[in-house]
Amino acid sequence: MSNDQPRPGPGDEPGPAPPEEQGLPKAPRAGNTDLGGAFGESPFGGPAGAKDPLAGMPSLASLGRRLLARIIDALIVGIPVTFALWPLMGAYNGNDDGGAAYGQQAIVLLVYFLYEGLMLSARGQTVGKMLMRIRVAMLDNGAVPHGNPAWYRAAVYSLPQLLPCIGFIFWLVNVLTCTWDRPYRQCLHDKAAGTVVVSAA
Numbered sequence: 106m107s108n109d110q111p112r113p114g115p116g117d118e119p120g121p122a123p124p125e126e127q128g129l130p131k132a133p134r135a136g137n138t139d140l141g142g143a144f145g146e147s148p149f150g151g152p153a154g155a156k157d158p159l160a161g162m163p164s165l166a167s168l169g170r171r172l173l174a175r176i177i178d179a180l181i182v183g184i185p186v187t188f189a190l191w192p193l194m195g196a197y198n199g200n201d202d203g204g205a206a207y208g209q210q211a212i213v214l215l216v217y218f219l220y221e222g223l224m225l226s227a228r229g230q231t232v233g234k235m236l237m238r239i240r241v242a243m244l245d246n247g248a249v250p251h252g253n254p255a256w257y258r259a260a261v262y263s264l265p266q267l268l269p270c271i272g273f274i275f276w277l278v279n280v281l282t283c284t285w286d287r288p289y290r291q292c293l294h295d296k297a298a299g300t301v302v303v304s305a306a
Contacts (some may be wrong), residue, residue, distance in 0.1 A: 159303075229255075256296065
């Protein structure tokens with residue numbers, strides 16, 4: 106009896122090894138849109154398996170509610186401070202070159218800075234935000250921005266306005282940034298503090 110092994114026929118030729126045996130990722134199945142998971146990258150450009158920071162958090166606050174909250178807070182701070190300063194403003198004569206008006210504006214801005222920093226650090230909400238049922242949260246974990254983040258946010262919003270002209274331009278760009286920023290609708294003061302504004306309802 107011969108010990109020779111039979112040669113494989115034309116249809117018995119071994120095919121190429123499966124992709125996983127060659128060290129390659131599996132090709133995505135038809136209809137599978139999770140291309141990031143198949144090839145080790147996020148379809149949105151982030152690292153593989155990156156978690157959405159907003160996962161499990163409330164929805165983003167609407168721009169309308171954010172605007173109304175700011176208006177309410179400006180009235181809460183601006184009206185009492187203006188009335189408190191009124192007697193001092195009357196002491197200046199008509200020859201004042203604008204220094205009194207600038208001084209009043211500076212005091213209002215500093216009071217607003219303290220008001221916002223203290224309230225956000227304590228509970229993530231100012232009075233305006235409470236009435237509008239929105240809150241400020243840390244982007245990475247949804248927590249109240251205690252301490253430095255709250256003060257960074259308040260400082261970037263208020264203090265640049267102390268600079269004549271350029272301060273107003275910065276403030277305008279700052280508050281408008283959330284209208285085109287994606288995906289978290291952050292203003293520059295949000296980016297500086299690592300915060301996001303979400304619904305509190």
